Amino acid sequence: MTVxxxxxxxxxxxxxxxxxxxxxxxxxxxxxxxxxxxxDCLIFxxxxxxxxVLGANYAAGPAPKDLFDLNLVAVNTSMLLLSSITYGFAMxxxxxxxxxxxxMWLAITGLFGIAFISIExxxxxxxxxxxxxxxxxxxxxxxxTLVGTHGLHVSCGLIWLVxxxxxxxxxxxxxxxxxxxxxxxxxxHFLDVVWIGVFTFVxxxxxxx
Amino acid sequence: xxTDTHAAHAHDHHHDDGHAHSTFSGYMLGFVLSxxxxxxxxxxxxxxxxxxxxxxxxxxxxxxxxxxxxxMIYFLHMSPKSENGWxxxxxxxxxxxxxxxxxxxxxxxxxxxxxxxxxxEMTGMK
Numbered sequence: 001m002t003v004x005x006x007x008x009x010x011x012x013x014x015x016x017x018x019x020x021x022x023x024x025x026x027x028x029x030x031x032x033x034x035x036x037x038x039x040d041c042l043i044f045x046x047x048x049x050x051x052x053v054l055g056a057n058y059a060a061g062p063a064p065k066d067l068f069d070l071n072l073v074a075v076n077t078s079m080l081l082l083s084s085i086t087y088g089f090a091m092x093x094x095x096x097x098x099x100x101x102x103x104m105w106l107a108i109t110g111l112f113g114i115a116f117i118s119i120e121x122x123x124x125x126x127x128x129x130x131x132x133x134x135x136x137x138x139x140x141x142x143x144x145t146l147v148g149t150h151g152l153h154v155s156c157g158l159i160w161l162v163x164x165x166x167x168x169x170x171x172x173x174x175x176x177x178x179x180x181x182x183x184x185x186x187x188x189h190f191l192d193v194v195w196i197g198v199f200t201f202v203x204x205x206x207x208x209x
Numbered sequence: 210x211x212t213d214t215h216a217a218h219a220h221d222h223h224h225d226d227g228h229a230h231s232t233f234s235g236y237m238l239g240f241v242l243s244x245x246x247x248x249x250x251x252x253x254x255x256x257x258x259x260x261x262x263x264x265x266x267x268x269x270x271x272x273x274x275x276x277x278x279x280x281m282i283y284f285l286h287m288s289p290k291s292e293n294g295w296x297x298x299x300x301x302x303x304x305x306x307x308x309x310x311x312x313x314x315x316x317x318x319x320x321x322x323x324x325x326x327x328x329x330e331m332t333g334m335k
Contacts, residue, residue, distance in 0.1 A: 088236035200273035
C-alpha cells in the first residue's frame, strides 16, 4: 500500500491511498480455497489426535484386528486412488477444452467415489450389525467420527461433482466453471491425502497393534 | 469464452494458477508412485514380512509421509512458487499446527495414562 501526494496542488498536500490494480474475478479463489483446505486439515488433525488418544481403549469390546478386513480397505483405497487419477484426466481434458471428455472423466470419477462410499457404508453396516457401534467403546467412537467425517467429505464432494457436471452441461467450460472444477480438484485430491492418513494410522496400524 | 482468451489469461496468471502446469505424465507418475507406495504398506502388514511390529509400524508411517508428499506435488501441484509462495506458507503453518497438536495431544495423554493412579492403589488411601 502506497501513499501518494498529488503534486499539482501546491497548498496542502492531498493524500490518498493508491488502490491495487484491479484483479479479474476469481483471482484469489484458489488461494482462498487452499486456506479452507488447510483449516479442514486442522479438523482432521484433531480427529486423528482423538483417535490416537482413544484408539486403544476397547472397553473389553472388539479390537481393530477383529473388525477390519484389510482386503476390503485395500479395494476401497484403490477406488479413491483411481478416482484421483480420473479427476486428473478430467482437468487435463478441461485444459484442452474438450467438454464431452471432461464430462466423461468427471462421471467416471463420480462412479469411483460412489464405489468408495458404498464400500465404506457396507463396512460400517457390517460392523454395526456385529455390535461394534459408535457407543460400544472409545475406540469405536473415535473411529466412526474420524472415518465418518472423511466419508461425509467425500459425499459432499460427490454432490459438488454432480452440480458441476450440470453446470458444465448447461454453460460449457466457461471461466467460472473452470475455476470451480479446479477447486473441486483440490478438494478431491486433498481427501485422498487425508485417506492416506486414515488407512495408515487407523487400519494398518490398528491391525498391527 | 473462447480458447484464445483463456490461453492469454492462463499465461498472464501463470504463477497464480497452480493447475496450469498439470500434464499427463505428471499425473501418471504421481499415480504409479501412489499405487506402489500404497501397495507396499498393505503387503507388509498383511504378510507380516518384517520381523517386528515396531519396525513395520515405522516403515508404513514413513511410506505414508512419502505418499502424502507425492500427492501434494503431483496431484495438488504444490510448489514453492504457487500463489507467490502463499500456498506454501499456509501449508507450512498448517503442518506446524498439526505437528504441535498431534504430538502434544499424544504426549500429554500418554503421560496422563501412565501416571494415573490405578484404582486398586486408591482404595488403600484414606
